[in-house]
Amino acid sequence: MTTTEAPPKKEYRQTPLKRVLAFLRNTWRGLTSMRTALVLLFLLALAAMPGALLPQRNLNVAKTDEYIAAHGWWGELLDRTQFFEVYGSVWFSAIYILLMVSLIGCLAPRSLDYAKAMRAKPVLTPRKLARMPHHLSTTTDRTPEAVMKDTHALLKGWRRVEREEADGVRSISAERGYLRETGNLVFHFGMLGLIIFFALGKLFGYEGQVIVQADDSQWCNSGILGYDTFNAGLRVDGTDLNPFCIRLKDFEARYTEAGQANYYHSNMEYQSGEDLKTGAWKPYGLEVNSPLRTAGDRVYLLNFGYSPKFTVTFPDGTVRTNLTPWRPADEPTKLSEGATKIDQPGITDPIERRTRQLAITGLLAPTAFMHGNVLTSSRPEAKKPAVAIDIYRGDLGLDAGRGQSIFQIDQSLVEDGRLKKLTRQNLDQGQETVLDDGTKVRFDGVGEWVAIQVSHDPVQDWVLVCAVAMLIGLAGSLLVKRRRVWVRVTPGRDGEPGTVIEVAGLARTDQAGYGEEFQRISGKLVQGQRGN
């Protein structure tokens, strides 16, 4: 039935330049359309989700590696496609950047429209007010002038304009709720700012963790090497960190009957700025919810643990005391594990030294409770500390140039036979054991260490400012109603009384509730009451 004809050839020549321009224009239009924004929002939500469900490397490396190992090729694939660094991945960033471009493309024209609308007068009063969703018409004895005056008084706070129409008819066109669009723009600009500052914070910020003994030990923010772990922003190389020093005097934790922590406090001192020159220290009470803020950095109390104190007396009479942090293996009871590594002093020959190094590894219980022969801890406080340890002698591999965990010995050295186990012992506080060569190892009790984090984000205050702007803008955008009222006053014929008042209303946003408001306003108008 239908025959299709070839479309007529276009008359004008498509130069490559024009084609490129058209393509760019269409892409831009597409990208900044509401529908694209919607799809991008969806993609953003979807893309953010895996980060909640899969382990993330920046939060937990060990768990991530475990997951990859446990899931074979699937884990490998996820790893290669950046599912374990979702928020730094190429695809997440792409969505984020497209959304930002879309946002800019959407905001620019809207801001122009907004500027125009702010200067524009309310629209002309329509000829047929009865066609409006809300309408009321009545006759009154009052004069047109009086009605107009009352109407102006009643609609105070509305943007309104009075117009003369033919035959002495006058009308007022009023509108209010402009704050809705203001709020909406403030919200979207706030979000744009937030996205930008968030990204800047990631570039110029850093975060580092370090364990410090709470026995007057001092730690200074002098470089990356001072940290146990350090996450630098892309533009941070660690050469010019804000200098400051801290000294942890003590640490106190309190617990409930049930063994739940309810108080952590570390008395500390710090030095920054001028104080570094004068050597003055300022005191501060470091707690979980109140970080130290100094020199543009923040210092947080993250966690605490115990360091067993061992005193080793070597056969030649030299004595070494060591306090090495052990890490909690079980947080609720602070049963800890770790490795204390000791060099015998006074041995200069490196080869001999490497046969005489000592390692003490095992478990530390702050409140010891023997479960048969197994050491456990019944409470997190150091009420009755005890250790269950293996003592090794030989080469600890400390000179091998390989980084080593401070909490473990290198098991491959044990397998090689370069590190030999001498004994296994359970020691209460004050007890000691004697090794084959007469070396005495005494367990003297525990000290506390505190894990602190130093965070630096030069723009986080601006993120907050943007977020607050967003919130205020959002409230305006959602709660302000945009609405119009028109009033037309027609004088009675030939100067007779009998002024006709017509009122009409239109809600410009899809909110219910204007009906009631309109009734209230129009009722007052008709009765000649003033004020809202």
Add this chain to the structure above:
Amino acid sequence: MPINETLSQYSDYSYTTAAAIYVIALMFALIEQGFGAKGRLAAERSMQRSRELVGAGGPPVTTMTPAEPPREIGRPERIGRMGAALLVLAALLHLSAIVLRGLAVHRAPWGNLYEYGMATTFIAVVTWLVIMRKFPVRHLSGFLLLPVVILMFVNGTMLYTTAAPVQPALQSYWLVIHVSAAIIGSGVFLVPGVASVLYLFRAAHDDDPAKFAKFGSKLPAADVLDRIAYRTTIFAFPIFTFGVLCGAVWAEAAWGRFWGWDPKETVAFVAWVVYAAYLHSRATAGWRGKRAAIINIVGFSATIFNMFFVNLVTSGLHSYAGG
């Protein structure tokens, strides 16, 4: 201060009784919905109301003429009313469960997952009571109570936590501000979720009256359901936004960063973006109506997921003590 075991015990009794009465109210509401003329009448009435309420672009209707249909009070309606009364009673017990918990532990009663769930379901019920006053939807109470009762059951069995003080990280006035905003936001969000599900039924029925012939015809007009969903969403969204914002401020003080993509933060972000998409969809041609309703339901799912499963499935910083 020590925990007051007696008050905590009374709180548990109140909670259980409230849940049991909700179940009865649920059944009463289902009877009214299933057998009552109210459902149909209310649907017709709401059709009319919605015609009066349409704003820009609607047909030209002059002022209100609230024509009440003749009241026809049958047995199902009476049962429906009793159901509503029971609902109020159960809500009061629910409230007392929360208050007693707070008195027992001398702190804001939302320091662990169980308490959080208890407060959130309470907010959902209160929101529904308010909606019931403004819209003729009493007979739909069962559909709200169904998720409420399920959540309360899961909460009271799997997530139950004995009364205890909170760990140091939670000892902050931000607990009160941030968590209460999250609770109000999530609780209110349950209502638009349910309204949007019903909207889909009603819209399907409107498109093809053979579909859900019995059920769909007794629902309020699609327009009314849409309005309920929209109004509750725009109420909850800024509160939820405020809650997330306070969470970031608190995290800055407690965890060393204001945002770190912790699982709970992430899912809150996802839910927030989905609700933003919902608001956008209502301003986008071709996305109003059914698609908007579906987006709202997705947001609702994200909220539920965030309330319970994130804490159970993943191990983030947010896992409350005993949660």
